[in-house]
Amino acid sequence: MAAMSLMGIRCGAQMVRQLKHWVVYAKTDITAGSKGITAFIIEKGMPGFSTAQKLDKLGMRGSDTCELVFENCFVPQENVLGEEGKGVYVMMSGLDLERLVLAGGPIGLMQACLDVVLPYVRQREQFGRPIGEFQFLQGKMADMYTSLQSSRSFVYSVARDCDNGKVDRKDCAGVILFAAERATQVALEAIQCLGGNGYINEYPTGRLLRDAKLFEIGAGTSEIRRMIIGRELFKED
Incomplete structure (x- = not known):
């Protein structure tokens, strides 16, 4: 041309x-x-x-x-x-791998949330004991941890397949869909664990939430990712 x-x-x-x-x-x-x-x-x-x-x-x-x-x-x-x-x-030739690579961002954000929450609940005391001893907070920490670990395992598994030449469009869309939505939820839980302090900008939890939200939008929104996964599943025999 x-x-x-x-x-x-x-x-x-x-x-x-x-x-x-x-x-x-x-x-x-x-x-x-x-x-x-x-x-x-x-x-x-x-x-x-x-x-x-x-x-x-x-x-x-x-x-x-x-x-x-x-x-x-x-x-x-x-x-x-x-x-x-x-x-x-x-x-489109690079979009599948772009989604896979970007899925590493939510993993880092979830780890950052735990890095903020765990020291806080060990040091912060109520009724003469660390708040991390309270069962409801332990439940939140468990949810945050399992979201991180399941996302990490999913991303690493798909990355391993891609390294071996097995690029699957629905899996690449699936990892960023799952990890991004988990990261937003984990960041919200991190704010909740810190209580009022989580709503203050002296703590990084608000920034982590704002950063996490981008991963539900960039490289195709969550809605587009669901559409891709559903379409690919429908085409399979």
């Missing part, structure tokens, strides 16, 4: 200040639906390409997220990734 000129705004690109190259998907044939999307490699400093305001996110605030702005951005033919009109295939 010939060189092209891009116009428009791409919202929500991550790590903009640190990166020098982006893969951008643009509509090159407005009449062809999903077959009219092409993938391009965009380089920092290209004429017509700029970044706009940093977006004020709920969580993951350590990762800059900005808008990418294209104003007659000239993209040479050699910067086309794959074939014209095959951008969806480029995007």
